[in-house]
Amino acid sequence: MYLTDEQLMLLEQLTYLTDDVADAAGVLLGPYDSVEDLLQQFDEEALQKLEDSGKTFNYTGAEKWAAIIRQIKNDADLYSLDIVDKDDSVPALCFNDPDDPGHAVVVFEGTSGQDEWIDNAIGLGVSDTERQKDALDYIEDLPYDDITVAGHSKGGNKAQYVTILSDKIDRCVSMDGQGFSQEFLDKYYAEIQEKGHCIKNYYLDGDFVNILMFPVPGSDQICIAGDRSVVGPANHCPSSFYQFLRDEEGHWYIDSDENGDTILIPGTREEVMVYLHEFTTFIINVMPEDERERAGDYIGHILALAFVPDAHLDVDGKVYTPDDLVEYLLSDPDMLSKVLAYFVRYVETYNPSEDEIRSLAEVFGMTELLGEIEDVAEEHDSSLAQMISDAGGLLNLIIDQIRDGENDPIIGVLLWLANGWLSEKLGTEVDLPALWKKLEAEYQSIPEFDAETARQDAACKEGKIRDFSERTYGILMSAIAAVEEDTYGSVSGWTQYAGEAWYDSLFIPNAIGGINAYFERVSEISRICRSSVDRIYGQADEADRRNAGRLRQSTEGLKALRQKIEQKTAELGG
Numbered sequence: 001m002y003l004t005d006e007q008l009m010l011l012e013q014l015t016y017l018t019d020d021v022a023d024a025a026g027v028l029l030g031p032y033d034s035v036e037d038l039l040q041q042f043d044e045e046a047l048q049k050l051e052d053s054g055k056t057f058n059y060t061g062a063e064k065w066a067a068i069i070r071q072i073k074n075d076a077d078l079y080s081l082d083i084v085d086k087d088d089s090v091p092a093l094c095f096n097d098p099d100d101p102g103h104a105v106v107v108f109e110g111t112s113g114q115d116e117w118i119d120n121a122i123g124l125g126v127s128d129t130e131r132q133k134d135a136l137d138y139i140e141d142l143p144y145d146d147i148t149v150a151g152h153s154k155g156g157n158k159a160q161y162v163t164i165l166s167d168k169i170d171r172c173v174s175m176d177g178q179g180f181s182q183e184f185l186d187k188y189y190a191e192i193q194e195k196g197h198c199i200k201n202y203y204l205d206g207d208f209v210n211i212l213m214f215p216v217p218g219s220d221q222i223c224i225a226g227d228r229s230v231v232g233p234a235n236h237c238p239s240s241f242y243q244f245l246r247d248e249e250g251h252w253y254i255d256s257d258e259n260g261d262t263i264l265i266p267g268t269r270e271e272v273m274v275y276l277h278e279f280t281t282f283i284i285n286v287m288p289e290d291e292r293e294r295a296g297d298y299i300g301h302i303l304a305l306a307f308v309p310d311a312h313l314d315v316d317g318k319v320y321t322p323d324d325l326v327e328y329l330l331s332d333p334d335m336l337s338k339v340l341a342y343f344v345r346y347v348e349t350y351n352p353s354e355d356e357i358r359s360l361a362e363v364f365g366m367t368e369l370l371g372e373i374e375d376v377a378e379e380h381d382s383s384l385a386q387m388i389s390d391a392g393g394l395l396n397l398i399i400d401q402i403r404d405g406e407n408d409p410i411i412g413v414l415l416w417l418a419n420g421w422l423s424e425k426l427g428t429e430v431d432l433p434a435l436w437k438k439l440e441a442e443y444q445s446i447p448e449f450d451a452e453t454a455r456q457d458a459a460c461k462e463g464k465i466r467d468f469s470e471r472t473y474g475i476l477m478s479a480i481a482a483v484e485e486d487t488y489g490s491v492s493g494w495t496q497y498a499g500e501a502w503y504d505s506l507f508i509p510n511a512i513g514g515i516n517a518y519f520e521r522v523s524e525i526s527r528i529c530r531s532s533v534d535r536i537y538g539q540a541d542e543a544d545r546r547n548a549g550r551l552r553q554s555t556e557g558l559k560a561l562r563q564k565i566e567q568k569t570a571e572l573g574g
Contacts, residue, residue: 152175
């Protein structure tokens with residue numbers, strides 16, 4: 001059975017259906033092996049009770065859950081599916097149509113906690129994360145060779161990942177799935193060329209997750225306007241893709257077309273989200289490769305503290321909660337100064353608006369830290385606070401002072417005031433003057449970059465097999481020789497007509513010179529081509545000799561290892 005993108009997106013909602021939702025409806029999520037078994041207890045009485053509860057579950061209101069369940073129950077294709085596997089470790093659900101036993105649909109749940117947020121950002125600097133590899137193992141272990149995948153958020157990223165790497169999958173529908181690192185695109189460029197077109201990534205215009213890193217080249221990126229009644233973290237919920245309405249009886253439902261299919265309204269990515277995407281792209285493109293993985297780990301912890309209300313992060317024996325975001329930022333002055341330095345350089349280069357700068361800073365936890373310092377200034381020195389205000393806020397003041405590279409007394413006084421106050425508040429020693437020096441040094445050490453390409457998504461490199469055989473060398477040289485040996489009639493004899501009236505009017509002298517120059521250029525190009533082919537094949541031969549030597553060395557090593565194993569086996573046997 002073929003399911004539409006909209007139907008697959010509805011199945012994805014079921015990965016978020018929890019006991020809390022069932023409790024609010026007065027039912028139990030008992031054992032189930034089909035969608036019907038899972039949802040049949042949600043009759044209209046239960047759905048009305050769910051609506052009346054007024055509760056919210058992971059940013060999705062009870063009334064919206066009632067509408068989602070109604071939509072799935074009214075879809076015969078979805079309601080008839082079997083649920084053949086549920087894996088809480090991935091996490092994922094696997095569906096199968098009883099009339100199509102060879103095909104399965106797997107939907108991956110989205111970011112479900114702090115570890116997944118950390119895994120999200122670690123992907124900035126590595127080709128494969130542990131969560132992605134777990135998802136691939138899950139797919140390969142399923143007893144199906146024809147699989148369609150879908151997923152939301154981190155689940156969307158996993159769905160895209162397994163689509164690229166598994167031969168079992170030829171279709172993927174992702175919802176707000178973030179992208180991938182340059183390392184991933186480089187490592188799997190051949191697979192991406194073959195499978196990239198299989199991916200559709202639907203994203204909400206104001207979503208803050210799908211903007212992370214590079215989209216898969218060749219994939220279809222589709223912006224959806226979504227539910228206009230939600231903002232902030234709620235705008236990342238899978239339910240936010242839909243428009244929710246009430247019927248004449250007051251029951252909630254998802255806006256659908258005449259065929260009963262959910263309506264997805266095309267949108268345009270919000271400008272601040274464009275800047276957020278560009279900033280993460282800027283980091284990937286400009287930051288040295290050996291620094292990106294650590295930066296990704298640091299940013300991942302920031303995102304976990306910012307977006308997971310019950311986060312408890314154990315970092316080097318210290319536990320951080322969302323209330324400790326400022327303390328975590330200051331716990332690694334090297335990474336804080338590095339992220340701030342790249343932030344300043346990005347703002348300096350692309351000149352976003354003040355509101356966009358603030359929004360960027362908020363996502364990375366900077367506004368809370370800067371707000372603390374601004375509060376210190378206002379409390380201790382009104383004139384200093386006014387200077388900060390005149391500069392457009394502390395962030396703008398920092399940007400201005402970093403750019404001019406000169407010592408500024410305002411910054412010095414501000415750092416001195418804030419240092420003691422923050423140290424006392426956090427109960428740990430804070431050295432803001434030292435942080436400022438690190439920030440200045442990091443800013444100066446940012447590598448040179450091309451402003452136009454530094455914020456652009458990566459293109460997948462081409463995967464071409466080069467043929468350096470002697471046969472190909474012979475073909476190339478024969479073609480060059482054929483050009484060199486080709487003769488052309490001399491045009492110098494045309495001068496015998498110089499006395500004719502038409503000779504000069506037809507620019508015969510110019511034609512003679514141009515034709516001779518053309519064939520001289522052909523001869524020159526032939527010589528260059530011959531030289532280039534010899535040089536390239538010489539380099540290929542040298543690389544072949546080096547690789548052959550390494551292969552011989554590896555072979556000898558394996559032989560020696562085999563002999564040791566055989567010797568040890570004989571000793572144990574004896």
